[in-house]
Amino acid sequence: xxxxxxxxxxxxxxxxxxxxxxxxxxxxxxxxxxxxxxxxxxxxxxxxxxxxxxxxxxxxxxxxxxxxxxxxxxxxxxxxxxxxxxxxxxxxxxxxxxxxxxxxxxxxxxxxxxxxxxxxxxxxxxxxxxxxxxxxxx
Numbered sequence: 001x002x003x004x005x006x007x008x009x010x011x012x013x014x015x016x017x018x019x020x021x022x023x024x025x026x027x028x029x030x031x032x033x034x035x036x037x038x039x040x041x042x043x044x045x046x047x048x049x050x051x052x053x054x055x056x057x058x059x060x061x062x063x064x065x066x067x068x069x070x071x072x073x074x075x076x077x078x079x080x081x082x083x084x085x086x087x088x089x090x091x092x093x094x095x096x097x098x099x100x101x102x103x104x105x106x107x108x109x110x111x112x113x114x115x116x117x118x119x120x121x122x123x124x125x126x127x128x129x130x131x132x133x134x135x136x137x138x
Contacts, residue, residue, distance in 0.1 A: 035092050039099060039121070041077050042089075046116050051132055053114040069105065070112040086112070094120050101135055 047054040047065050053073055055066040074085040089100040099120050105111040117136045118129040 035088065038077075038088055038092055042073070042100075042114075042116070043121065045073065045076070046121060049128065051116045051118050051122060051129055053116070067105070067113040070102065070114055073114060082112070089114070097136060 042053060045053045045055075045057055045068060047057050047059060049060055050062055050065055052065060053068050055068050055072075056064070059065050069082075070086060071082040074080075074082040077085060079085040079088075086102065089102075090098065092099045094117075097117065097119065099117050101115045101117065102112045103115065105113055115132060115135070118133050119136065122129055
């Protein structure tokens with residue numbers, strides 16, 4: 001775009017591997033296409049640097065990232081409760097690997113936070129997400 005005179009300084013983006021998109025479309029067709037839609041519905045909330053579902057997806061300082069509880073994400077996505085959303089997110093897999101992971105909020109053990117497998121969607125440099133990638137290993 002820069003070669004055509006467009007400024008890209010104010011644009012933000014998340015990368016998704018082309019093969020992954022194709023695999024997802026083939027795996028999730030017909031009645032299960034809604035599961036693929038979940039990935040796209042969550043994308044606006046993925047923090048660009050950490051792959052954590054957050055209120056401030058564009059925050060580049062990881063100390064200022066505000067992780068979004070699963071309960072809030074459920075409300076934003078129109079689910080009647082967080083458990084139904086968690087079940088739906090757990091069903092989404094790419095090549096048998098989960099797309100979403102969950103961890104407890106260390107300040108409120110009843111609340112869950114969501115992370116996205118960087119092998120499926122990532123925005124930061126690969127070295128920044130090394131530890132997160134390890135959480136999705138078998």
